[in-house]
Amino acid sequence: MATSDLKADYTLKQIQITPSASATQNACKLCAPLGASLVFKGIRGAVPLLHGSQGCSTYIRRYLISHYKEPVDIACSNFGEQTAVFGGGVNLKLALENICRQYDPALIGVATTCLSETIGDDVPMFIKQYLATQPEESVPPIVHASTPSYQGSHMDGFHRAVRATVETLARERTATEPARVNLFPGMLSPADIRHLKEMTAAFGLTAMVLPDYSQTLDGGLWESYQRIPGGGTPVEEIAKAGDAAASVELGHTLARAGEGAATLLEQRFGVRAARLGFPMGIRATDAWLQVLADISGRPIPELFKEQRGRLLDTLVDGHKHVNTVRAALYGEEDLVAGLACFLTEIGIHPVVCASGGQSRQLTKTLQALVPAAWHEEMTVLEAADFAAIETAVATARPDLIIGHSKGYAMARRLDIPLVRVGFPIHDRMGGSRLLHVGYEGAMALFDRIANALIEQRQDGSEVGYTYM
Amino acid sequence: MSSIPILKQRERQIHETGTAPFEMTCDQQSLAGSVSQRACVFCGSRVVLYPIADALHLVHGPIGCAAYTWDIRGALSSGAQLHRMSFSTDLRETEVIFGGEKKLYQALIELIDAYAPQAAFVYSTCIVGIIGDDVAAVCRRVTREKGIPVLPVHSEGFKGTKKDGYKAACDALFQLLGTGDTRDIAPVSINILGEFNIGGEAWMIRDYYQRMGVQVVSVLTGDGRVADVCRAHGAALNVVQCSGAMTFLAEMMKEKYGIPYIRASYFGIEDTAKALYDVAAHFSKDPAIQKRTEELVRAQVTAVVPELQRIRADLEGKRAAVYVGGAFKVFSLIKALRQLGMQVVVAGSQTGNADDYATLRDLCDPGTVILDDANPLELSRFVIEKRADLFIGGVKERPIAYKLGVGFCDHNHERKTPLAGFEGMLHFAREIHTTVTSPVWQFVPFRSEG
Numbered sequence: 001m002a003t004s005d006l007k008a009d010y011t012l013k014q015i016q017i018t019p020s021a022s023a024t025q026n027a028c029k030l031c032a033p034l035g036a037s038l039v040f041k042g043i044r045g046a047v048p049l050l051h052g053s054q055g056c057s058t059y060i061r062r063y064l065i066s067h068y069k070e071p072v073d074i075a076c077s078n079f080g081e082q083t084a085v086f087g088g089g090v091n092l093k094l095a096l097e098n099i100c101r102q103y104d105p106a107l108i109g110v111a112t113t114c115l116s117e118t119i120g121d122d123v124p125m126f127i128k129q130y131l132a133t134q135p136e137e138s139v140p141p142i143v144h145a146s147t148p149s150y151q152g153s154h155m156d157g158f159h160r161a162v163r164a165t166v167e168t169l170a171r172e173r174t175a176t177e178p179a180r181v182n183l184f185p186g187m188l189s190p191a192d193i194r195h196l197k198e199m200t201a202a203f204g205l206t207a208m209v210l211p212d213y214s215q216t217l218d219g220g221l222w223e224s225y226q227r228i229p230g231g232g233t234p235v236e237e238i239a240k241a242g243d244a245a246a247s248v249e250l251g252h253t254l255a256r257a258g259e260g261a262a263t264l265l266e267q268r269f270g271v272r273a274a275r276l277g278f279p280m281g282i283r284a285t286d287a288w289l290q291v292l293a294d295i296s297g298r299p300i301p302e303l304f305k306e307q308r309g310r311l312l313d314t315l316v317d318g319h320k321h322v323n324t325v326r327a328a329l330y331g332e333e334d335l336v337a338g339l340a341c342f343l344t345e346i347g348i349h350p351v352v353c354a355s356g357g358q359s360r361q362l363t364k365t366l367q368a369l370v371p372a373a374w375h376e377e378m379t380v381l382e383a384a385d386f387a388a389i390e391t392a393v394a395t396a397r398p399d400l401i402i403g404h405s406k407g408y409a410m411a412r413r414l415d416i417p418l419v420r421v422g423f424p425i426h427d428r429m430g431g432s433r434l435l436h437v438g439y440e441g442a443m444a445l446f447d448r449i450a451n452a453l454i455e456q457r458q459d460g461s462e463v464g465y466t467y468m
Numbered sequence: 469m470s471s472i473p474i475l476k477q478r479e480r481q482i483h484e485t486g487t488a489p490f491e492m493t494c495d496q497q498s499l500a501g502s503v504s505q506r507a508c509v510f511c512g513s514r515v516v517l518y519p520i521a522d523a524l525h526l527v528h529g530p531i532g533c534a535a536y537t538w539d540i541r542g543a544l545s546s547g548a549q550l551h552r553m554s555f556s557t558d559l560r561e562t563e564v565i566f567g568g569e570k571k572l573y574q575a576l577i578e579l580i581d582a583y584a585p586q587a588a589f590v591y592s593t594c595i596v597g598i599i600g601d602d603v604a605a606v607c608r609r610v611t612r613e614k615g616i617p618v619l620p621v622h623s624e625g626f627k628g629t630k631k632d633g634y635k636a637a638c639d640a641l642f643q644l645l646g647t648g649d650t651r652d653i654a655p656v657s658i659n660i661l662g663e664f665n666i667g668g669e670a671w672m673i674r675d676y677y678q679r680m681g682v683q684v685v686s687v688l689t690g691d692g693r694v695a696d697v698c699r700a701h702g703a704a705l706n707v708v709q710c711s712g713a714m715t716f717l718a719e720m721m722k723e724k725y726g727i728p729y730i731r732a733s734y735f736g737i738e739d740t741a742k743a744l745y746d747v748a749a750h751f752s753k754d755p756a757i758q759k760r761t762e763e764l765v766r767a768q769v770t771a772v773v774p775e776l777q778r779i780r781a782d783l784e785g786k787r788a789a790v791y792v793g794g795a796f797k798v799f800s801l802i803k804a805l806r807q808l809g810m811q812v813v814v815a816g817s818q819t820g821n822a823d824d825y826a827t828l829r830d831l832c833d834p835g836t837v838i839l840d841d842a843n844p845l846e847l848s849r850f851v852i853e854k855r856a857d858l859f860i861g862g863v864k865e866r867p868i869a870y871k872l873g874v875g876f877c878d879h880n881h882e883r884k885t886p887l888a889g890f891e892g893m894l895h896f897a898r899e900i901h902t903t904v905t906s907p908v909w910q911f912v913p914f915r916s917e918g
Binding site for chain 2: 012014015016018020021022023024025026027029030031033034049052053054055056057058059060061062063065066069070071072073074075076077078079080081083084091092094095096097098099101102103113114115118119148149150151153221222223224225226227406409
């Protein structure tokens with residue numbers, strides 16, 4: 001039988017999704033070490049090291065490479081049976097040595113795994129012992145993030161790694177640099193990070209962005225071989241985090257939790273913290289630019305007023321395509337909140353908002369962002385898997401699904417168009433270049449959403465209009 | 469180029485043919501911190517069992533292992549699609565402290581009720597043994613209660629290498645074997661082992677055998693069904709592809725059921741033809757099989773050779789680097805590439821053994837770099853040094869190739885294109901041609917300097 005002979009019955013539609021209370025089916029989250037690895041990839045010259053089994057690093061590498069389409073080297077301390085019995089100290093030391101020999105890194109970011117956490121490895125002590133035996137000049141700084149995959153999701157690993165990096169590297173405050181700002185963007189795309197940096201720079205601010213994988217995971221071709229791809233925030237910049245005039249932390253749920261790196265810097269060095277949702281849509285971008293204006297003491301540059309004008313013009317031109325449309329959203333909690341924020345501005349009702357995340361902040365956050373009149377038709381799913389999400393989406397029958405590639409099977413079974421955003425994008429080109437933030441990001445999102453709806457109308461019509 | 473360092477402990481796993489006495493080390497746990505391209509024991513088990521489409525595959529552990537293996541392979545099924553779901557017990561801190569047996573039991577009951585699978589495989593991940601779960605006991609209980617085989621797969625990630633995962637999967641399959649009805653199986657019959665139906669390859673190969681007059685009892689595990697696995701012991705011969713993965717099962721079947729096995733590879737015209745002829749030779753009592761095989765091979769080869777020759781004209785003299793999971797595939801790829809006029813300058817595998825590397829040494833041209841369990845830096849170094857034009861590997865190797873301005877062919881299980889058999893050779897040649905002859909390479913700075 002050839003592939004083309006596959007009958008409709010043999011496709012994904014054959015699977016009748018049934019939610020389960022005890023099992024997670026088609027998870028809408030990833031494990032914590034992935035998030036931590038991503039953060040360490042955003043530091044210049046850094047090599048992430050997972051303290052656990054070989055599969056942890058390999059699976060995570062494959063997952064990240066499939067999205068970013070860039071080399072993602074993640075080392076592993078490679079537990080064997082002996083290691084699990086006697087502890088991972090020896091392996092960790094060997095791994096650190098070998099990384100230094102092979103990569104000559106500027107930083108090693110150690111993230112633990114379920115295995116090393118369960119056997120109770122004292123990683124901070126191992127690192128201390130290792131550093132004690134090495135001449136100070138010869139080893140790079142080592143950051144340790146505790147990221148057992150049985151706690152939280154990849155987002156918890158992400159935030160813990162950001163916080164651990166600042167905690168380890170930020171030195172005593174020496175002076176306040178009024179034009180220095182710490183930016184903790186959360187898990188956004190390389191294109192988003194680039195855009196945030198451009199916006200920050202336009203206010204004359206020097207931003208320490210953590211993580212900044214805008215180049216390391218979306219770089220150009222190489223002129224010469226790079227053991228560690230160029231780009232990322234330099235360790236010295238992170239060290240100066242305490243000197244900044246302010247920290248800006250993006251992400252609604254993180255802001256509510258108050259456990260981020262900005263909080264740490266606020267408590268330790270008195271660095272003022274501004275906490276915002278992702279700058280997605282008009283009001284959220286306005287708020288973000290206003291924060292930058294406040295920190296820098298400069299007015300919002302003309303450039304952004306022009307971008308805002310073009311965005312509004314676009315939204316007016318296309319408003320009839322999207323107003324009253326019903327959409328299902330899924331992904332990381334902060335992304336879902338950011339999307340919901342923008343969609344409500346253009347009249348799209350978020351009828352299913354789902355995340356595998358477990359911050360327990362999503363419902364409250366969304367209720368604050370989405371007009372009260374729409375709450376009744378809005379189902380919010382926290383700590384959800386795709387079985388739960390698909391069941392909710394099948395009931396709600398939205399016009400549109402907005403989320404990453406892993407919702408494709410659901411979208412196909414339910415025959416609802418999918419607009420791809422966030423991570424992972426494993427079935428299209430350009431995942432790294434998806435822009436979600438700023439007026440430009442809102443415009444890009446709007447075009448893709450409106451075009452998906454137009455395309456559906458066009459394809460669904462027997463007339464075959466060439467003019468819509 | 470020599471600025472890319474090789475770790476001292478890794479030097480014995482790298483050999484350049486013709487330069488020094490051959491003393492390669494292999495079959496070892498990967499070196500900590502070396503950034504091995506290998507996965508773990510769990511991965512080995514998951515690869516082998518994944519295509520069994522009417523079974524429930526439940527990953528017992530925290531979420532990562534299940535999330536990263538959700539619907540990632542191109543293993544097609546002609547009916548049931550349950551293998552494309554990702555099921556996990558998603559262990560949380562509570563279970564890590566108090567044990568995960570209860571959650572495992574409940575998950576199994578709920579999922580079996582919901583999806584009515586023919587069997588269930590329960591994969592143990594790293595922490596399962598450490599928290600003390602008796603997975604086998606839970607499986608026995610659910611088997612009794614639900615009346616389907618529920619099989620533990622001992623695939624804790626750290627307990628060995630990917631090969632040990634293959635073995636754990638074979639152990640689970642072996643428990644199913646011998647329970648099915650074999651009465652309608654003909655004397656001229658085979659099982660196809662180590663064929664995972666990527667892009668429909670098993671269908672093509674099964675078709676060849678059927679046209680030769682050989683009954684295919686079971687493909688393990690491509691387009692697999694539990695019932696077919698259960699009666700695989702009724703076949704007269706096991707034909708084992710992908711030597712690493714399923715030789716364990718072939719050995720067990722030989723011992724218990726007296727079924728002989730032969731090795732086969734379906735990559736490239738030469739090896740595909742050899743596989744078919746070897747099977748025909750095994751059943752030489754029936755000369756009609758040999759005759760039909762000759763006709764089949766002739767017709768198939770005639771159909772693909774003209775285009776292969778046209779493609780060869782463009783590829784002649786190009787150099788390839790090959791780094792894949794199993795060494796057996798490397799042998800076939802070297803021959804297939806030669807047929808396209810290409811030379812292999814770097815050859816390696818994740819799981820080859822001493823015999824494999826000795827074979828590889830004999831098969832390769834002088835000056836070829838042979839690698840066991842390599843890492844991105846080593847692969848990059850030798851791609852540059854040996855001036856490869858093409859890299860054949862998996863997703864993790866792809867960005868290495870592209871950053872270095874080298875074409876790439878995915879020969880791993882994520883691919884969607886059938887590359888096996890005669891028709892597959894044509895797909896393979898077309899894919900290589902597409903990547904190697906792309907005009908984009910002229911813009912790659914690395915390459916133009918090179």
